[in-house]
Amino acid sequence: MKAVEIAVTGLGLVTPAGVGVQATWDGLLSGRSLAATDEQLAGLPVNFSCRVPDFDPTARLGRRLSWRIDRFIQMGLVAAREAVTDAGWDPAAWDGARVAVVLGNGSGGNDRAHHDYDLLNSGRHKAISPLCITRAVSNMLAGEISTDLQALGPSMVTSTACASGGTAIGIARDLLGSGACDIAITGGSESVCRPMPAAGFGQMGALSTRVHDPAGACRPFDVDRDGFVLGEGAGILVLERLSDARARSTPVRALLAGYAATADSYHFTSPDPEGQGVVRAIRTALADAALSVSDIDHINAHGTSTQLNDLSEARALCAVFGTPPPVTANKSVLGHSIGGAGAIEAAVTVLSLEHQTLPPTANLDRLDPEIDLDVVTKAPRSQRLRAALSNSIGFGGQNAVLAFRAP
Incomplete structure (x- = not known):
């Protein structure tokens, strides 16, 4: 495939920091975790999460549409509308047959499905909603957004666990490069702040158990880290070929220069201790972008705050870079939105390049002595940023790395 430069022309975000790109950026710059006790998780061993505050789907989408779709689709649609507007497009005027929708999601609908399960278990199967x-099904994230925006090109959902959003963006980039579409609406959305996901992840030992201090629970790369915090949210990017963006004189936020996906083939949940799958993904993404390790000024880490993941990712970064460039971990503030996380972090990486600023990692009080990274903490850091990586790592040993350049 001939190399084609891909531009990021629009962003949309719905996160625990608020609705909209600016709200998320401001929340990240604060460097404070947004985790809090969650009444919907009452009675569970881990009863806190990072929820999107004051999200009123009826006010944003109308009563009929918001009633028909689950929360993960609602958030994705709000973010998609923002991204398309930000890119300067009017769906009523574009050639929908040339617009693709490629989105990531890990688990489908977790919100109203619980109510339907309760009806089934109580013998009231006829009361279950048609x-x-x-x-609930994951593909409806793309289906509903395609319908709403009249995007008639390829429409799909990728599901690579916590790498889903990053995988989706990479596939969207490849569709543009192949000529299968002219515009790609891509990213991911997820809502897992519900009892079943909380109980399941809790039983795995993946969640922080700091019920006495939710805001201090997610602490990537800290010696006292003990797990991640459930989150929710959506991140959407509008991608176009750079030549097309320039032809319509639209501002370019960043360039998506490279992408790679690999498999650890090591364990169904635990990462390769030496991070060899991540090493290969980073090196392949750099080669795809025609960038060297010296060109990368920043890494937006997967950084879940689990013992194994953080150590494995740090070892991978050191193996590739020797002395890695400054690192940040957005999950420390926003929590872990699973299939939406990679997309949100990709959007934040674009914002970092745009603002030439690195948001801090929350709660890093004592760097793990086994982790040799320059982690941005306490306050935002301003510095020259030419290119940056966004890492995503998922259960099943699935890795996705995106390389972005300043335009």
Whole structure:
């Protein structure tokens, strides 16, 4: 495939820092975790999460549409509308057949499905909504957004666990490069702040158990880290070929220069201790972008705050870079939105390049002595940023790395 320069022309975000790109950026710059006790998780061993505050889907989408779709789709649609507007597009005027929708999601609908399960378990199967399937299946994230925006090109959802958003962006980039579309609406969305995901991740030992201090729970690369915090949110990017963006004189936020995906083939949940899959993904993404290690000024780490993941990722970064460039971990503030995380972090990486600023990692009080990284903490750091990586790592040993350049 001939190399084609891909531009990021629009961003949309819905996160625990708020609705909209600016709200998320401001929240990250504060360097304070947004985790808090969650009444929907009452009675569980881990009863806190990072929820999107004051999200009113009826006010934003209308009563009929918001009733029909699950929360993960609602958030994705709000973010997609923002991104398309930010890119200067009017869906009523574009050639929808040339617009693709490629989105990531890990688990489908977790919100209203719980209510339907309760009805089934109580013997009231006839009271289950006929929308229970279309609200829950992952593909409807792309289906509903394609319909809303009249995007008639390829429409799909990738599901590579916590790497889903990053995988989706990489596939969207390849569709543009192949000529299969002219515009790609891409990213990811997820809502897992519900009892079943909380119980399941808790039983795995993946969640922080700092119930006495939710805001201090997620602490990537800290010696006292003990797990991640459940989150939710959506991140959407609008991608176009750079030549097309320039032809319509639209501002370019960043360039998506490279992408790679690899598999650890090591364990169904634990990462390769030496991070060899991540090493290969980073090196391949750099080669794809025609960048060297010396060109990378920043890494937006997967940084979940689990013992194994943080150490494995740090070892991978050191193996590739020797002395890695400054690192930040957005999950420390926003929590872990699973299939939406990689997309949100990709959008934040674009914002870092745009603002030439690195948001701090929250709660890093004592760097793990086994981790040799320059982690940005306490306050934002301003510095020259030419290119940056966004890492995503998922269960099943699935890795996705995106390389972005300043335009």
